[in-house]
Amino acid sequence: MASISQPTQSAPRSRLRRLLTELPLSIGISALLAGFISLVTGRFLENLVVSVLIGIVAFAIVFGGRQLLPERAGWRLREWAALGALAVLAAPIAHFTGLHTAGLILGIRTPTLAEYPSVDRISMIVFTFLGTTLMVVLIMNRERVRRAQEEQAASQLRAEVIERQALQAQLRLLQAQIEPHMLFNTLANLQGLIALDPARASDMLDQLIQYLRATLSVSRSESTTLEQEFAAMQAYLGLMGVRMGERLRYQLDLPPALRKARLPTMLLQPLVENAIVHGVEPKVDGGDITISAALDGETLAIEVRDTGLGLDQVRAPVGGGGGGGVGVTTTRERLDALYGERAALALNAAHPHGTLARLTLPLEFEQ
Amino acid sequence: MTRALIAEDEPILAATLARTLQGLWPDLDIVATAPNGLAAVEQTLLLRPDVLFLDIRMPGQTGLEAAEELAERWEGPAPFPHIVFVTAFDDYAVQAFEHAAFDYVLKPVSSARLGKTVERLRGVFEARAVSAPNALAPDALARLLGQLQALAPAVEPVERLTTIRAAVGNAVRMIPVADVVFFQAIDKYVNVVTADAEALIRVPLKELLPQIDGTLFRQVSRSTVVNMACVTSAGRDDLGKVMLTLRGRPEKPRVSPVYAHLFRQM
Numbered sequence: 001m002a003s004i005s006q007p008t009q010s011a012p013r014s015r016l017r018r019l020l021t022e023l024p025l026s027i028g029i030s031a032l033l034a035g036f037i038s039l040v041t042g043r044f045l046e047n048l049v050v051s052v053l054i055g056i057v058a059f060a061i062v063f064g065g066r067q068l069l070p071e072r073a074g075w076r077l078r079e080w081a082a083l084g085a086l087a088v089l090a091a092p093i094a095h096f097t098g099l100h101t102a103g104l105i106l107g108i109r110t111p112t113l114a115e116y117p118s119v120d121r122i123s124m125i126v127f128t129f130l131g132t133t134l135m136v137v138l139i140m141n142r143e144r145v146r147r148a149q150e151e152q153a154a155s156q157l158r159a160e161v162i163e164r165q166a167l168q169a170q171l172r173l174l175q176a177q178i179e180p181h182m183l184f185n186t187l188a189n190l191q192g193l194i195a196l197d198p199a200r201a202s203d204m205l206d207q208l209i210q211y212l213r214a215t216l217s218v219s220r221s222e223s224t225t226l227e228q229e230f231a232a233m234q235a236y237l238g239l240m241g242v243r244m245g246e247r248l249r250y251q252l253d254l255p256p257a258l259r260k261a262r263l264p265t266m267l268l269q270p271l272v273e274n275a276i277v278h279g280v281e282p283k284v285d286g287g288d289i290t291i292s293a294a295l296d297g298e299t300l301a302i303e304v305r306d307t308g309l310g311l312d313q314v315r316a317p318v319g320g321g322g323g324g325g326v327g328v329t330t331t332r333e334r335l336d337a338l339y340g341e342r343a344a345l346a347l348n349a350a351h352p353h354g355t356l357a358r359l360t361l362p363l364e365f366e367q
Numbered sequence: 368m369t370r371a372l373i374a375e376d377e378p379i380l381a382a383t384l385a386r387t388l389q390g391l392w393p394d395l396d397i398v399a400t401a402p403n404g405l406a407a408v409e410q411t412l413l414l415r416p417d418v419l420f421l422d423i424r425m426p427g428q429t430g431l432e433a434a435e436e437l438a439e440r441w442e443g444p445a446p447f448p449h450i451v452f453v454t455a456f457d458d459y460a461v462q463a464f465e466h467a468a469f470d471y472v473l474k475p476v477s478s479a480r481l482g483k484t485v486e487r488l489r490g491v492f493e494a495r496a497v498s499a500p501n502a503l504a505p506d507a508l509a510r511l512l513g514q515l516q517a518l519a520p521a522v523e524p525v526e527r528l529t530t531i532r533a534a535v536g537n538a539v540r541m542i543p544v545a546d547v548v549f550f551q552a553i554d555k556y557v558n559v560v561t562a563d564a565e566a567l568i569r570v571p572l573k574e575l576l577p578q579i580d581g582t583l584f585r586q587v588s589r590s591t592v593v594n595m596a597c598v599t600s601a602g603r604d605d606l607g608k609v610m611l612t613l614r615g616r617p618e619k620p621r622v623s624p625v626y627a628h629l630f631r632q633m
Contacts, residue, residue, distance in 0.1 A: 181424075184455045185377070188475035192383030245378040247402075247426075284403045284427045 015067070022142070023059060026135045030055025033131050049106060051131075054098030058132045061090040062139075087136050091129035166337035189243050204242050210235040217265055224266075225366065226293055226300075227259040233272050233291055240276055247286025248276070258293050261300055262364045264338060270327030271304040271345075271357045279308020279355055287354065300363045307354040311347065328357075335361065369492050372416040373400045374407035374433065375453065376425045380474065384420060384453065387478055391485045404428035408436050411448065418488060419448040424455065431515055434469075438512040439589045439623045447508055449491060451484060469511075509625045528578045531559050533566035540566055544579055548597045548616050552590040562615035587611065588623040601630035 034051035038044040065086040069079050096113075103110035111121060186208060193201035214232035217224075230252050237250045272291065280287040287307035294301050328347060335343040343361035350356040371388065375381040381400045388395055398414050401407040405427035411419055419437075421430035428436070434450055441447050450469040453476065470484050531542040542559060551558040552572035559566050568575075576592065586592045593611060600612045601622070609622035609630055622630060 181455050184474060185380075188383075188455070189377060189379045191475045192379045195386065196379065196382060242379065243377045247376075282426045284405065286426075 019063065022063065022139050023056075025138060025142075026055050026059040027052055029131060029135055029138070033127070037127075046102075046106060046108065050099055050102040053102045053105075054094050054128055055131065055135070057098045057101075058090045058094035058128065059135060061094060062086055062132060062136060065090075083136060083140075087132045088129060090132050092125050094132065095125050095128045162337045165333045168333070185243060186239055193242070200242070204239065207235040207238040207242075211239060214266060215269070223262045223264055225259065226254060226261045226263060226302075229263060229266070229268055230254045230291065230293075232266065233268055236269065236272060237289065244281065244286060247283075248280055248289070249287070250289040251291075253290065253292035255293065255295075258295065258300070260366050261293075262366060263300070263302075263361060264334060267331065267334065267359070268302065268304065270331050271359070274327050274357070275304055275306035275308065275355065279306035279310070281308075283308050295363065296360065298363055299360050302359040302361075304357040304359075305350050305354065307350070310353050311349055311355055331359075335359075368394055368396050369418065369488075370396045370398050370414070370416045371418040371420065372398055372407070372411055372414060372448075373420045374402075374404070374425065374430065375400065375420070375422040376402050377422075378402075380422075384476060387476065387481055388420075388485070391478070391482050392489070395485075404430065404433040407433045408440070411437055412440060415445045416448050417446075417492060419450050420453055421450055422453045430454075435512060435515050436589060438508050438515065439625050441508065442624060446495070447511070449488060451488075469514075509628055512625050525578050527580065528575075531566075531568060533559055533568045535566055540564075542566065545583075545594075547584075548594055548613055549618070549620060550575065550584070550592040551620075560616065560618075585626070585629055587626045587629065588621055591620045593620060598630075 030051040034047040038047045100110050190204055234252055241248050275289050290305045292303050332345050339361055346358045348356050373381055373384055385397050398416055399410050401410045404425040423430040430452055452471040455474045472480055528544055533540045546561045547559055549560050555571055556567045556569055557572050557575055559568055584592050585595055597614045598611050599614050601609055604610050609627050610619045
């Protein structure tokens with residue numbers, strides 16, 4: 001499956017972008033506060049310069065400190081506490097540094113450190129603290145909005161990828177099912193049977209019709225019942241049984257309670273075909289194929305078991321005609337597109353020999 | 368009477384081919400029907416038919432592999448059977464057969480197409496009956512084998528091995544390929560033989576072959592590949608079969624008739 005990655009930018013660049021959007025925001029907050037203070041004290045210009053300088057220093061501390069905290073969506077109490085502490089710490093430092101810088105620029109008298117423990121000064125620091133808190137809240141809010149947008153873009157991308165994969169899987173499925181080799185060999189057998197045993201030829205033709213009908217109804221949006229799917233596989237195995245004679249033995253086991261369970265059309269076909277083409281057909285003595293369905297809690301478990309060559313001995317059939325990997329990949333992609341994590345396909349060696357394909361998917365019934 | 372053998376794993380197709388052939392060529396004696404590629408070889412070697420109808424996709428080994436094995440194992444005096452490949456739509460690039468020394472028919476087999484093949488075969492065998500064919504033409508067999516191998520799916524270019532890694536007890540022995548005197552296939556394993564040691568590796572000879580230098584190492588029979596630099600002489604045993612003498616090893620590997628031309632005087 002193609003990896004679905006978040007749209008990532010290089011870290012320094014996204015940091016710069018954030019700096020450029022958030023710095024004007026905090027300067028704006030400072031200017032706003034200066035306006036409030038001026039309502040009480042007058043001297044707007046002086047207040048503006050002082051306030052903006054304090055704002056810049058506070059912003060530098062908060063912004064710089066936040067770079068040390070982890071970059072992720074859900075912050076826990078620990079991270080929030082750290083940011084709060086930073087805001088508290090930033091207030092007096094920013095106030096002192098900002099005020100003294102403004103003093104140097106404007107040539108006004110600034111209080112010395114010794115004058116700080118006064119009601120006036122402390123109330124100004126508290127005011128600064130409110131400013132930095134406002135800054136932090138606004139910045140974090142913007143952050144959350146940005147993250148939500150990113151997540152939405154990522155999930156949209158993911159949906160598109162899945163859509164495309166489903167389409168590809170569907171195409172491959174169609175190509176694989178009406179495999180020319182299978183069709184021509186079946187027709188050759190049919191042609192032979194017409195002369196040798198017309199009654200059996202007629203039965204075989206019935207099975208071919210049933211199989212082709214099921215095959216051609218494949219669509220990713222369509223679903224079928226287990227009963228119908230098992231009937232399609234019965235027809236397929238019936239065709240292969242006529243062709244392979246005694247070398248193929250098969251059994252289908254569907255509990256009555258699961259007959260109406262729903263699943264995507266022709267989901268089993270690639271697995272049964274693999275069991276034939278890579279398992280039983282290339283084996284000199286042939287083998288058995290068992291298809292069974294069972295309930296595993298809330299999950300539907302379908303198994304295709306063969307006593308053929310086994311995974312380690314599989315080799316590509318002459319001429320290529322639909323390799324085993326394609327069938328398994330196609331099935332996995334279909335499952336992923338339709339069910340995500342809730343469905344799976346596992347291929348394992350069966351004992352004493354052969355292959356066991358186990359398909360699990362959510363149990364759903366006809367509405 | 369011309370004798371034929373059919374190798375086909377699907378019983379109805381085998382019966383149908385036999386029946387159609389019988390209708391087109393009443394004199395033809397179908398001596399056996401082999402259900403897989405391994406039985407096809409054994410029964411052909413045993414029954415020595417004149418014509419061999421070989422299905423390509425069969426269990427055990429493919430029709431092409433069966434034909435290769437037959438070419439390597441065939442010994443006179445009977446002439447090598449005429450091969451007709453029977454192939455479904457997409458088994459092989461059919462064009463590959465056009466210029467080869469054997470015939471082919473497509474499945475489902477049409478009576479008209481098979482009729483043409485039968486006509487041609489009858490012509491071949493009538494001419495043969497007049498001129499009394501000599502036992503075995505090794506050059507013709509070698510040519511046939513070459514054509515068969517050209518039909519096999521192209522092997523993807525692989526990296527050339529310089530060292531063979533063979534497990535010996537708990538250690539892995541590193542054997543420079545140039546030190547190998549010969550490779551001997553034993554079932555799915557290959558015995559790697561140097562002047563002073565032997566080691567088994569779990570790689571089939573067919574997979575190993577494309578990875579070693581083909582100018583230095585030559586296949587001399589189905590199971591043996593020798594380092595030509597280690598061959599000191601080629602002689603014939605009491606039965607007239609070619610045997611090799613190797614530098615540093617007491618074994619005397621036999622050479623299949625199809626590869627005997629490698630050891631003829633210049």
